[in-house]
Amino acid sequence: MSNFTPKIKAIISAMKKYKTFFIAVHQHPDGDTLGAALCTASILKQMKKKVYVFSTDKIPDNLKFMPFINWVNAKKLPTKGKTFDVCLLFECSTLKRAGDISSIAAKSKKIINIDHHKTHSDYGDINYIDKNTSSTSEIIFKIIEKMPIKLTVRQAECLYIGIVTDTGRFYYASLTPTTFRTAAKLIELGVKHHKINDIIYGTKALASLKLTAKALESLKVIDNQFAIMHLTREDFKSSKALAEHTEDISNLAIMIPNVRVSALIKEFDNIIAVNLRSKGCLDVSEIAKSFDGGGHKNAAGFKTKMSFREIEKRIVNEMKKLKPPIKKCRPAK
Numbered sequence: 001m002s003n004f005t006p007k008i009k010a011i012i013s014a015m016k017k018y019k020t021f022f023i024a025v026h027q028h029p030d031g032d033t034l035g036a037a038l039c040t041a042s043i044l045k046q047m048k049k050k051v052y053v054f055s056t057d058k059i060p061d062n063l064k065f066m067p068f069i070n071w072v073n074a075k076k077l078p079t080k081g082k083t084f085d086v087c088l089l090f091e092c093s094t095l096k097r098a099g100d101i102s103s104i105a106a107k108s109k110k111i112i113n114i115d116h117h118k119t120h121s122d123y124g125d126i127n128y129i130d131k132n133t134s135s136t137s138e139i140i141f142k143i144i145e146k147m148p149i150k151l152t153v154r155q156a157e158c159l160y161i162g163i164v165t166d167t168g169r170f171y172y173a174s175l176t177p178t179t180f181r182t183a184a185k186l187i188e189l190g191v192k193h194h195k196i197n198d199i200i201y202g203t204k205a206l207a208s209l210k211l212t213a214k215a216l217e218s219l220k221v222i223d224n225q226f227a228i229m230h231l232t233r234e235d236f237k238s239s240k241a242l243a244e245h246t247e248d249i250s251n252l253a254i255m256i257p258n259v260r261v262s263a264l265i266k267e268f269d270n271i272i273a274v275n276l277r278s279k280g281c282l283d284v285s286e287i288a289k290s291f292d293g294g295g296h297k298n299a300a301g302f303k304t305k306m307s308f309r310e311i312e313k314r315i316v317n318e319m320k321k322l323k324p325p326i327k328k329c330r331p332a333k
Contacts, residue, residue: 137162
C-alpha cells in the first residue's frame with residue numbers, strides 16, 4: 001500500500017486488523033451519512049467482521065428504501081457494557097454529533113472520523129477529513145478503490161444515494177470532475193440512477209408539501225439580499241409533519257434573484273434549529289460556527305435555545321458581516 005495516502009492506508013489497515021466495529025451516523029441522518037455507513041458496514045461484513053450500526057434518530061421515510069437500512073439500530077444503543085474494537089463515525093463534526101456515544105468511544109481501541117465538512121474537530125485516532133470532496137460517500141469510494149474488492153450493486157447504490165443527495169442532484173459547487181466520474185462508475189456497476197432519483201426527488205409526502213406552504217407563507221426578504229423563513233411548532237402540528245419533512249425547504253428562498261443568503265428557522269420542543277444557505281462566494285459556515293454549528297460554505301446549520309425574534313435578529317446581523325460584501329459577490333458559475 002505504498003502508493004496510498006497515509007490515512008487511507010491506516011483506515012484499510014484498521015478494517016483488516018480489528019474484528020468488531022461500532023458505526024455511527026450523524027443526528028437526523030441524511031443520504032450521505034447513511035450511504036457511507038451502510039456501504040462500509042456491508043464491506044466489513046464481507047470481511048467477516050461484526051458490525052453494529054447506530055443512529056441516534058429515526059430514519060427519514062424517503063430513505064427507508066436504501067439497501068441494508070434494516071441494519072440501522074435507530075435510537076437503540078448496544079447493550080450496556082458492550083465494547084468494540086473500532087468506533088467509526090461518518091459526517092460527525094464532533095463526537096456529540098452522533099448522539100450519546102462517548103462511553104462507547106472511550107472504550108474503543110480506535111476511533112475513526114471520516115468527514116468532508118469544512119467545520120470539524122480532530123477527535124479521532126484517524127481523522128480523514130477531505131473538505132474538497134463532494135460527500136463522505138465519495139470518500140468511501142476512494143478508499144474502496146484501494147481495496148482488493150469489487151462493489152456489489154447494492155453497495156454501489158448506497159454510495160450513489162450519498163453522492164446524489166449531498167450534491168443536490170449534482171448541483172452544488174462542491175462538485176468536481178472526480179464526482180461525476182465516481183457516479184459514472186457506480187452506474188456502470190448497475191445502479192439504476194433514474195429509479196433512485198424518482199424515489200428521493202420525485203416523491204413527496206403530503207405533510208411535506210403542507211409544511212412547505214407554511215414556510216413560504218412566512219418568507220420575507222430583507223434589504224433585497226437576505227431571506228428568512230420560519231416554521232413554528234404549530235406549523236409542524238397542523239401539517240402533521242416531522243423534522244425530516246423540511247429537507248428541501250431550505251433551498252427555496254435562495255432561488256430568489258438577488259438573494260444570496262437565506263435562513264430557515266425551525267421551532268421544535270425546547271430548541272430551535274437553523275438551516276443556512278448561500279450562493280457563490282459567501283460562506284455561511286462562518287455564521288453557523290459563531291453559534292457552535294458547522295457545515296459547508298453554501299450549506300450549514302446550528303441549533304440554539306434563543307427565541308425566534310432574537311435568533312432572527314442575530315442571523316441578519318451575521319449575514320451582513322459576511323465577506324466579501326454581497327454587492328461584490330457574484331453567483332457561482
